[in-house]
Amino acid sequence: MRVTVIPNIESVHLIVKEIHHRARVYSLFDLAQLFLGSRERYRLEVKVDPKRPALFHGKKDDCLFLTKEEAAAYFFQSDGFADFYESEEIETEPPSGNFQVVARCGISGEWLGPPNFHSYQANLRRLHRERFSNMPFDRYAAKVRTERGEEAVNEWLETMKKRVRWRPVGGDDDAWTFDRAEIERDFITRGFSEAFEEVHQTELPGDVSARAVSEGVLAAIRIAGSHARRHPAMIIPTICRMLESDHLAIFKKQGKLFCGPARPHPLVNFDELSERPAAIVRWLDANPDSKLEQLWKAVLPEGVEEPPKEWLVDLFWLLTQGHVLLFSDSTLVLPKKRAGGEGQPSKKAKKKKAKPAAEKPPAAKKKGGRKARDRKASVPPHAATVRKITRMKSGGLKKLRGKERLWGRRLARRERIDSLGDED
Incomplete structure (x- = not known):
């Protein structure tokens, strides 16, 4: 990723x-x-x-998950859940039975019910999946605590008097269900592709x-x-x-x-400008890297603290044309041409127009250098092979192969070496 x-x-x-x-x-x-x-x-x-594998991206909100299970767990806690399913809380009869111990989440404090209650494991799995999925289940289950006494049991029974039921949006009365797992299975099979896309x-x-x-x-x-x-x-x-x-x-x-607003565009002739822009440019030319406040104090008439509109318009024109640069720290810079402006060749042009340097006189030849080169050039490329073969014994001559064997035959015919053994 x-x-x-x-x-x-x-x-x-x-x-x-x-x-x-x-x-x-x-x-x-x-x-x-x-x-x-x-x-x-x-x-x-x-x-x-x-x-x-593709990622699962929410179509209606900016969420991104690696697995389908993570995306579904997030969906049931998001605002998009109301677009697919509706829920309501109704009063019901609390479960009957003789309960002595009640389990409770050690992190959120939510009641899970007695360990021998039929929906205890479902409640435990649901709460872990919805709120603590980033924690291993065994570690989360170890944080569940049990409480004894009539007060704890009655408090749990009070929570069971109100239950939440769900159904798909637009469903009839028979579609209501208290089983959250049933709603999750329906979403995975029917509505997941409408809420998420694989990318x-x-x-x-x-x-x-x-x-x-x-x-x-x-x-x-x-x-x-x-x-x-x-x-x-x-x-x-x-x-x-x-x-x-x-x-x-x-x-x-x-x-x-x-x-x-514009690239630097240096001015060539200040006289071409009108009175106010020329005054601004001339002052900046004489006072480089000055602040905007210093400019107004210098060019405005005495007694004028705030620059008039016409001065602001002229400065804005200079800025948008690139004749003057106003940086974020209120520093004003007047762009100038590089060294060697009009009529003066640039450094690259000078290098091109420069006369080529006089050729250096040839270095003195070393004594014996020519003879050594001639001697080296006169040695044929096969001389080393001939020298090797003429120095070999008869046993080595019999093992010659390839080009060395061809040279061995020639030298044998010229009687420079003994016979190769298998030629005669």
């Missing part, structure tokens, strides 16, 4: 709306930390190998309830969330795709990724 953290699309839309409204630039790393700061701001994509890939909200998923799924979710919070950069590629789909600009500055 693989669980991936994905930013919630509603949270992304809120960030996009904020950026378009305020024209500010945000760091993608800071946005990743923002999304991971609350479970409501991200979703969980759960995948399993298609060769593995190998699905999405869950980040704030999914712990009781709405299996223990194995819950463990994988917690591991994925903890890992993402320790390494927020792992969801930055997903954030980039989601922001670009909403027409936000993604750019890199000083090795870090940012998003804003």
